[in-house]
């Protein structure tokens with residue numbers, strides 16, 4: 252199974268596509284339009300984004316935007332047999348959204364419900380192409396060639412999706428991905444920071460190509476960022492998409508130059524970092540200048556930073572991640588950031604005393 256593309260449902264396709272080009276270096280490689288919707292497809296490396304604006308109020312994109320605002324509406328999964336994938340998922344309890352259909356180039360698609368109002372389109376490509384695009388798009392071949400290059404740009408691939416789930420939905424969602432889609436549960440964590448907490452489980456396709464970090468709030472604790480997302484989005488949904496880059500320092504500097512607004516990191520984080528780990532690449536000064544975070548697991552380190560959401564409801568945002576061996580997702584940083592903020596408060600209390 253491959254990640255085929257991720258589809259955003261938005262109010263303004265041109266504005267959204269232009270922001271993804273300007274901010275992250277994606278290239279618009281094709282367009283599609285009919286009387287009900289307009290879509291643009293953008294690519295960088297193997298990451299393919301479809302941006303769709305519904306023109307007819309009954310189109311799924313228009314319905315989604317009406318309820319949730321702009322957001323991820325579909326995560327399309329490339330499979331060897333879309334009919335079989337659909338039959339298996341529906342037999343395991345998935346909502347059948349669209350029955351299998353063969354398109355003009357032999358590509359077969361079928362759609363099921365995933366979490367919240369997010370769907371999964373199974374796509375069985377009509378040819379051997381590694382990064383196939385649905386035949387409804389008119390593709391610019393030169394831009395496509397350029398978009399596949401990663402030596403001149405930043406984004407290599409989509410590393411993972413982070414999904415916020417309503418309380419009590421975590422285990423049913425994990426079970427759904429295992430039985431209906433054939434994913435494996437690879438990781439589980441209860442993250443406690445101060446008086447807030449969340450529970451996270453990670454599911455992944457057997458090939459490792461598609462990873463979802465599923466997060467639900469721990470309702471026995473105080474409400475936190477997961478609750479805020481659920482309230483603003485109005486349902487379970489995609490909270491962030493992580494783009495993998497080869498060199499976080501180079502890429503984050505470039506994206507900042509492009510106008511991307513990243514979350515800032517307290518200076519204390521870097522003071523405490525030196526007690527926490529020894530950097531395998533980059534310097535503390537480089538990371539601190541840009542606000543990049545670091546975490547490590549048994550396999551190595553990862554460097555990550557989160558954008559401030561540019562969405563009207565402050566829901567969806569992006570993560571930039573560089574992996575130097577590490578296979579986890581940086582949950583150590585949630586704790587480290589909390590401790591840095593607490594240490595700064597303590598410093599201020601001492602200074603004020």
Ligand code: FE2
Pocket residue numbers: 411413464491493570580
């Ligand atoms: Fe993440």
